[in-house]
Amino acid sequence: MAIQHFPLKLVSRRMLAPAVGHYVFVRDDGQPLDFIPGQFIQVHFHYADGTATKRSYSLATIHDHAMAPGEEVEIAVSYVPGGAATALFEGLEAGGIIDASGPFGRFCLAAADANQRYLLIGTGTGVTPYRAMLPQLEAAIAERGIEVVLLFGARTPAELLYGEEFRAFADKHPEHFRFVPCFSRELPEDPHPDTRHGYVQQFLAEFTPSAGRDIAYLCGNPNMVDACFEALKDCGLEVKQIRREKYVSSK
Structure with missing residues (x-):
């Protein structure tokens, strides 16, 4: 699909976590924003000195x-103290316009995939592509009987973005x-049996990654992405079986 440049108008926003907002927009030019789950948009704005810049979401x-x-066009925005993009989004009220492209x-599920299982690994806002993929994953479960493991790293229960939605999807498709x-700092009061205490890379081996059946997705903190990439290669996965995106917080 063609790359486009378009205005987005804010419809609503809510806090997903203490420093992460969920923003809902519509295109303000009367056109739809079609996309493949896993893709991103870029938001264009200017620093205080007038220099043009952009951020990806x-x-x-x-x-x-x-x-x-x-x-709707939905994104999750991490707030970085002193960040120019953070100032842009925190100051945006309903009806406000931002400039975007995409x-x-x-970083998408491929129609030609014939794997038996997806290993989806993410931290922070790196989990947003997996939320967008849920309808595709549900279709693949129905059509191919695939399995999916979503390993999601967060520091505390308050930072588990879209956690209730993922748990509901897991309850709907328990097999x-x-x-x-995976909580690195604080566990919930009544943890689910699949809850882990530590970092996602610590628990990857528990799921026995296999070149014969797995395709892995890595999205989020660069250190996590690099560590899991090496661990997956050590398990025999080829580079073409590991798809990755790194999220770098920027001011």
């Missing part, structure tokens, strides 16, 4: 690929989808 929108004008990226939140 994965699309969190869940849609059926029949989008029409006026349908969609970009190939095919496991949601494994």
